[in-house]
Amino acid sequence: MEVKFNVRRYDPESTNAVEHFQEYLMDMEDSSTVLDGLIRIREEVDGTLSLRCSCRSAICGSCAVRVNGEAGLACNTKIIDVLSGEGNTVTVEPAGNLPVVKDLVVDFEPFWEKVKAVEPWLQPAGEEPKTEYLAPDEDMLHLAGVVSCILCGACVSDCTVMEVDSNFLGPAALAKSYRFVGDPRDDSNQQRFKTLNEYGGVWDCTRCMKCVEVCPKGVAPMDRIMSLREKVMEAGYTNTNGARHANAFVDSVKHSGWLDELKLPIKSFGIFNIKAMIGLIPLAIRSQRAGKVPPIFHKSIPGVENVRRIFEKVETKK
Numbered sequence: 001m002e003v004k005f006n007v008r009r010y011d012p013e014s015t016n017a018v019e020h021f022q023e024y025l026m027d028m029e030d031s032s033t034v035l036d037g038l039i040r041i042r043e044e045v046d047g048t049l050s051l052r053c054s055c056r057s058a059i060c061g062s063c064a065v066r067v068n069g070e071a072g073l074a075c076n077t078k079i080i081d082v083l084s085g086e087g088n089t090v091t092v093e094p095a096g097n098l099p100v101v102k103d104l105v106v107d108f109e110p111f112w113e114k115v116k117a118v119e120p121w122l123q124p125a126g127e128e129p130k131t132e133y134l135a136p137d138e139d140m141l142h143l144a145g146v147v148s149c150i151l152c153g154a155c156v157s158d159c160t161v162m163e164v165d166s167n168f169l170g171p172a173a174l175a176k177s178y179r180f181v182g183d184p185r186d187d188s189n190q191q192r193f194k195t196l197n198e199y200g201g202v203w204d205c206t207r208c209m210k211c212v213e214v215c216p217k218g219v220a221p222m223d224r225i226m227s228l229r230e231k232v233m234e235a236g237y238t239n240t241n242g243a244r245h246a247n248a249f250v251d252s253v254k255h256s257g258w259l260d261e262l263k264l265p266i267k268s269f270g271i272f273n274i275k276a277m278i279g280l281i282p283l284a285i286r287s288q289r290a291g292k293v294p295p296i297f298h299k300s301i302p303g304v305e306n307v308r309r310i311f312e313k314v315e316t317k318k
Contacts, residue, residue, distance in 0.1 A: 001088060003028045003079055005037055007049065008093040010100050019100070021091075022046075028079055034090060035063050035074035038104070050103040058216055061152025065104050066093040071157035071214040095157035111153050114169050118177035118195070125187035133185045146179045146224055148217040155211035155221050167200040171211035171221030174202060178224035181231060193235040202228045203242025241276075244268045254311045257301035261294040 005024040011017060024041050035053055042049045051074075053063040058076040065074050067082050068091050082090055098106040124133055155171040162168050169177075177196060180186050196202045202225050211221040233243050248267035252260045269276035287293050301307075 001028055001030060001080075002026070003037060003083070004087045004089045005041060006089055006091040007038075007041070007104070008091075009049075009103050010094075011048070011102055030080050032079050033075055034065075034067055034077045034079055034082070034092060037079060037090070038074060038092065050101075050105045052105055059150060061150035061154075061216075064095050064152040064154045064157065066096060066157060067091070069093075071095060071154040073152060073154070073216045076216060095153055097156055097159060097162045098153065106153075108153065110166075111151075111156055111170075111172065114173040115151070115176055117169060118173050118180075119188075119192070120176045120180060122180065122183060122186050123188035124185055135184050139184045143179055143182050146175055146182075146219055149175055149179075149219045150217060151176075152216065154214045154216060155219075158210040158214050160208045160210060161204055161206055165200075165204065168204045169200055171205075171225065174205075174228060175219055175221040175224045178228055181228065189231075190235060193232045193237055196228055197232050197237040197240060197243075202232060203240060241268050244270075250311075254308060255300070255304075256298060257304035257307045260298040262296065262298070 003026050005026060006021050007024065008019060009022045010019045024045055026037055026040060026045075028037055028040075035056060038049070038051050039053065042051065051063070051065075053075065054060040055062075056075045058073050061073065063074040064071060066072075067074065067077050068084055074092070079090055084090070092104065094100050094104045094106050098108065098110060101107050122133065149172070151172060153172065155175075156162060159168070159171055162170050174196070177192060181189055181192055205222065205225045207222060207226075209222060212223070215221065229242070229246065233246070237243065238247070245264070245268035248264050249259065251267075252258070252263065265277075265280055269280075271277075284293070
């Protein structure tokens with residue numbers, strides 16, 4: 001089949017160093033992957049095209065790019081599954097939220113800095129064992145998913161928070177932090193929780209689900225971040241806007257069966273936080289103009305007692 005590859009190009013050493021798209025028409029097999037196409041372009045058509053790849057088996061993670069606007073591994077993305085529009089077009093761009101070095105190659109230094117910031121190594125306390133640190137299999141089963149992370153950066157590429165706030169640790173680093181928080185051999189949870197509770201930590205995630213959607217290994221970073229939030233609060237770090245927001249959300253639904261959106265910002269930021277309240281005025285005006293202002297009088301839904309029973313059962317299991 002004939003495929004049109006629409007590849008984003010950028011050469012900082014060029015006299016006209018401007019990002020642009022370049023088209024390549026290639027005859028590909030139905031079983032070909034996007035990486036197969038890119039390698040053929042580099043080897044047979046345009047040797048100046050820069051890209052990263054290694055294992056070609058979805059293990060090393062080095063070929064992470066954006067295909068048709070969504071992050072993924074070029075080596076396990078079949079062309080036939082992503083063809084779009086007339087002319088069998090596949091658009092390939094470098095991973096997002098990281099500086100572009102050249103063409104499809106990005107600088108991973110900011111990525112590694114955030115991973116290092118969560119101290120991704122075991123920090124046991126007490127006397128060092130004579131052989132090795134052991135952990136029962138049943139205590140490690142819940143980490144089976146998160147240890148599958150290959151650090152490809154796909155989740156970081158499409159994280160909507162990192163697009164606007166570079167201080168956010170990001171889904172990859174936070175998932176890696178969960179891996180050690182959940183390890184029974186680690187004894188530094190309190191210090192980890194203190195760091196995760198700060199600005200740029202677990203409370204900055206907006207739960208957009210993009211990291212879950214694009215992860216090629218099913219790590220589900222957002223789920224790990226939500227678990228970290230619970231552990232942070234259980235550790236006593238509840239005096240933050242994020243923790244108060246979570247508690248206010250739960251209290252409202254438990255009380256009336258639905259969310260009282262008028263009280264939510266007050267309970268999250270505190271009624272005496274004048275600066276935060278003033279900052280919400282533009283949002284309130286836009287909401288009113290769009291007809292999205294919640295009702296002033298908050299009534300319980302019919303059958304709210306059933307909702308309360310659900311909460312009681314969940315709380316009892318804890």
